[in-house]
Amino acid sequence: MAVAGEPPLDNTNTHTNPMEAEAAHGEAAEDLENNSLHQPLLKRNATLSASHLAMVGAKVSHIESLDYEINENDLFKQDWRSRSKVQVFQYIFLKWKLAFLVGLLTGLVATVINLAAENIAGYKILVVSHYVEQKRYMAGLSMLTGSNFLLTLIATVLVVFFAPTAAGPGIPEIKAFLNGIDTPNMFGAPTLIVKIFGSIGAVAAGLDLGKEGPLVHIGTCIASLLGQGGTDKYRLKWRWLRLMNNDRDRRDLITCGASAGVCAAFRAPVGGVLFALEEVATWWRSALLWRTFFSTAVVVVVLRAFIEFCSTGKCGLFGNGGLIMFDVSNVTVRYHMMDIIPVAIIGLIGGVLGSLYNYLLHKVLRLYSLINEKGKLAKILLSLTVSLFTSVCMYGLPFLVSCTKCDSSLPSSVCPTTGRTGNFKRFNCPDGYYNDLASLLFSTNDDAVRNIFSTNTPKEFHAFPLLIYFGLYCILGLFTFGIAVPSGLFLPIILMGSAYGRLLGLAMGGYTNIDQGLFAVLGAASLMAGSMRMTVSLCVIFLELTNNLLLLPITMLVLLIAKSVGDCFNKSIYEIILELKGLPFLDANPEPWMRNVTVGELADVKPPLVSLRGVEKVSRIVDVLKNTTYNGFPVIDDDAVTPSGQSTRELHGIILRAHIVAVLKKKWFLKEPKRTEEWQVREKFTWAELAERDTNFEQVAISKHEMEMYVDLHPFTNRTPYTVIEDMSAAKAMVLFRQVALRHMLIVPKYQGDGIYPVIGILTRQDLRAHNILSVFPHLAKSKAREKQK
């Protein structure tokens, strides 16, 4: 609590202090992977220490907080006042135009990915099935394995060498970004390109992964690139585009991108909006609801035009139903009150399986991170191993199953089929017979889902092949996700869940009237809810996928039960990945024991406060910037005078490191320590310049003479920082911090008197994370444990 008149500057220990606030930005992020990290991030529990490093994609990077607060300094106010009506209109129109472009481009990219993946995979399957027909089984195997191997290799090499952040689904990092964590290279042009082509390769290679997660990431990349007017290197410098150059508008645009991505993946416009709202976004406004909805509407129109075009047969091997993955709209759904029991059982077991999957995937990802740390070659080898295993299983396992005779009521064009798509695959069987396991394994993942969801085919799949299928996809689902290719989690879980549902349906047999295909749909829903813990958005996505509103009540029931059951065991898969990656995500609800610690106590265990005077010497500013890693400094006037004439100390506000660096770069120095007029500053600086987040001032050469000069920080100071008094509990402070989306929050004293410093400390994201608080106040953990014993 005791704060010295002028806080000392020796923060040499800040880097090791567990309450360290913000990340330094000077070092090159590229070097991190190979050196500097003696301890791999994932070996130890990453969140125990407040590291400013986190896994972004498959790579360890520096992370920083974002500035979602409106920086109300003099320049900003001036800028705002001088904005004309036309500019305001331009700004609003720009937002809508960007939302439109996000939707349009995401829709087009989704089209390209779909076309490419389906055509490559389709051609591959055609050739292999030709070999199988001729009973040249080994040729078929080597053809399938070889092509899959090659496709996987391309995808992995792209990811490993050009954009490591393109690995995985990207959804956790997007979630973190929208929570206020800036992850470098996450939304760049290389990531976008690698994600597109990597996704095509990985999906066409028949790996057990989906294009859904990557599409969400692609949507956000497009949004981010559009928002900043180009790539980091080549940017449009149009004046009106600069209006968007702030973290708030970028956040909104990226939310639009995420919705558009989900919409493009599932052709579910409302589901996309809800997914962004329920799972991805931390802050939400009504206006955003409307704009994301607009983006998804555009996506739907693009996809519809594409489907209309492809129905004329001009899309090569891309079939009619290519996008409508699971169309059960023509099925008459019949269920009664009594069917609630089997439905509840699906949900119950789905919840258990889902949380079990989360638990096991956590273990596998930890193991994989050890392998991935060995270097680029290890990553590639891992991917190729998984690819080989997948190919061999998909080709070999159907041979274990005996052929089934086609139902005589089915026309010969339906059973058996030999082409690329279609149910009742003939595979190695004689004419008139089909191989039910091959119907699932020997096709693209989308087709497999379509087949297993197929209704009015109660006798098509038998228990043994389904069991093999379920077991295989459990293994693949666990071991495919962590490899260095763009991979979504939705499809693996849907595949696993549909097999489980259909198995359960077979087991229940005569007890219920529910169709086998419906069982598969519900099984998939239950496993997704059990693992991802979403309810409303999943429900709407399934609604839009299955195109059947009568399914709604039972889908809701299954989702609610599965989520509740899953929540009893562990966290959602996205939260687990966020924790694994060490991203300092702020949860919506504080831990209960955080009510027992005040922000004043937190400030006491932080390194001493570093503040600046309103008119400060250049040498001290340079000193402070060099010796600390903070991104914000309180500005305090020691010689302030109150309106009533009393000489006193004044808290003027908070200044950002980026703004100080901007001043140093322009060398806007004063010979005398005096305050400047507003117009003088305005002549020199524009708000748009200050919006750049450049904190690197290594190149700025400051002469000895200049070191003795002064800077008037007042015009750059955000005069309205958010403050909390020292008695505020950490729990309440965290809620405030998260609700208004802050980067820095000042702690002010509850006492009032001469000699008391007007600021006690600064709180940042890291200070309010439960883990970090616990590491300094272990007794809170005890009280927590005691609570639990009761």
Add this chain to the structure above:
Amino acid sequence: MAVAGEPPLDNTNTHTNPMEAEAAHGEAAEDLENNSLHQPLLKRNATLSASHLAMVGAKVSHIESLDYEINENDLFKQDWRSRSKVQVFQYIFLKWKLAFLVGLLTGLVATVINLAAENIAGYKILVVSHYVEQKRYMAGLSMLTGSNFLLTLIATVLVVFFAPTAAGPGIPEIKAFLNGIDTPNMFGAPTLIVKIFGSIGAVAAGLDLGKEGPLVHIGTCIASLLGQGGTDKYRLKWRWLRLMNNDRDRRDLITCGASAGVCAAFRAPVGGVLFALEEVATWWRSALLWRTFFSTAVVVVVLRAFIEFCSTGKCGLFGNGGLIMFDVSNVTVRYHMMDIIPVAIIGLIGGVLGSLYNYLLHKVLRLYSLINEKGKLAKILLSLTVSLFTSVCMYGLPFLVSCTKCDSSLPSSVCPTTGRTGNFKRFNCPDGYYNDLASLLFSTNDDAVRNIFSTNTPKEFHAFPLLIYFGLYCILGLFTFGIAVPSGLFLPIILMGSAYGRLLGLAMGGYTNIDQGLFAVLGAASLMAGSMRMTVSLCVIFLELTNNLLLLPITMLVLLIAKSVGDCFNKSIYEIILELKGLPFLDANPEPWMRNVTVGELADVKPPLVSLRGVEKVSRIVDVLKNTTYNGFPVIDDDAVTPSGQSTRELHGIILRAHIVAVLKKKWFLKEPKRTEEWQVREKFTWAELAERDTNFEQVAISKHEMEMYVDLHPFTNRTPYTVIEDMSAAKAMVLFRQVALRHMLIVPKYQGDGIYPVIGILTRQDLRAHNILSVFPHLAKSKAREKQK
């Protein structure tokens, strides 16, 4: 800025000061209507002065702010610490149980209303059509008019004499409640009962109003009553129920109730959740999404069971399609890219019409408020006049239209019909002919919508009858809404919009392939979006109503265009009503010019701050309570000592009036001015007691001797109030106030020194409303105007 050491107490002028903060609570709200208000609320611009009065329902009442903040005082902390695991589990389980009960009861009530209204109206129509068949036209007219007159009379008398708050839809008041404005008698048992029976009466009377809005209100009433364990007078005092006795949990439960109500009205579970999210709620949490979803799922199950039961024919005149209002699921929707043009035109005109409707309804409501102020009789007469006009028009207008020959391809059971439901009404026509206007007018509103939405009937309705119908419902829609019966806005707008859509469809004729029924649906959607300005929730509601996913893209387009067009002209209908009623609603976005005024300046124009000492004399406390109307007081210790031993002044926190009154009632006085131990307080007070919001201390008799004693306010003081420094702009302060849902916010000085008072002022909801600020700082309005001129 200059704050005296001890602020003076002479706040006799507080009642007239426009920046007056909180409402007095002593006076009886019942008397307000007849006396005390020389100026009717709606005559003048209600929001110009910060009145603590507002229209609630059709009545002027006192309003107060709600306490959504967690009051972190010593007692609360103790209470929280002592909660066992079992209690925490009980609390969570209770929340879910209540969400379940809300869904169940709302579903059942919706069933009852549907059954009753449809049976009464059905029987009425049967009898009248019998008279018409016998050509006893005058008997038919008097029968229809008489029964409608009687039903309207019942509904109006119920509302006027027993629950004036039951008038209208109730949605604006619910919106205000969830924004933090407590409106008395809004969610009580009388309101619930009157709303149910009034709704049945009004709907059965054939008035141009819906049961949708009232159902939302009914859902929230059920939620509120369940949450407090019974009516205001007869309450369950179970210990576990007390856990829910706080404004936060009540808020969440009422949000559940609103979703359940929308779901019950439209059988749209996802739409219900989204409606609550987009239109009604101010704060939203992920956990709430899930719980509201659960409530709506229960409603859907109840409704489904009811439909299953009624399909056996046991529900009297309640038909098969009774609940599925607009089933177009079997229609093959065909539209192409070129159809975007007519769809855009629908949206465009719909937006203009919707905003025009808002404008006119505003005028009519102002007129009606003048009539309603004349007394109870005037209200009743107004309702009856509207009822008579409606009845005569509905019966008489079809005679203006010539009969149409039935299409020979239709079976005679379909055309003409004479029963209660059905399209192609015969009415006064010879056999084999039908009267198309009678098909719309001579049926219940639900049936009318079903008929006008009917597809594959392109030639059924002609332009002239549709024009009459549209004109009539424009007039009725404007003049019915304000009468003193429970009335929803959804149905009138749907009726108007569908007529407009179908007319437009006729006009476009050959230019498009879109079905006439689809035109009607889109017309209804466009008018709703143009008037209510919702997008996503409306889209989902329409999706769930029409049961056809292929409509989604064009519905989205229509809604987006109509909302955008409407926004160019005026505010949404709910916002207009909120303003008319004078409810101090805090909008999501501050006015731009609010950045030009700081909270310090606001504090300067407020009446002097009234603060209390930590240990205060009883006489002064009584004095303060009697002479001010504030609901919160800062607690300041003049003789505090910092940890370093400095004698200084300390801001201890903020205390609520209700808590002071609780202390006075228990006469927990001290002989000496000293601080008490925590256990002493805990023996005397429980957290549950302090949760009661009783601020009435008239009955407390305090002797002269007691007046000289002391009270230790420390244990009751919320030690963690939210604070802003004086330089904070009003815009930023408002965002904070709304985001964390506050009732009081303290302004702290930026200066630090002896003699500076640690609190400059208190901000409440009224202080942060744009209108109130403008009335004190007119120059801001000028800067606003100047901005516009640019």
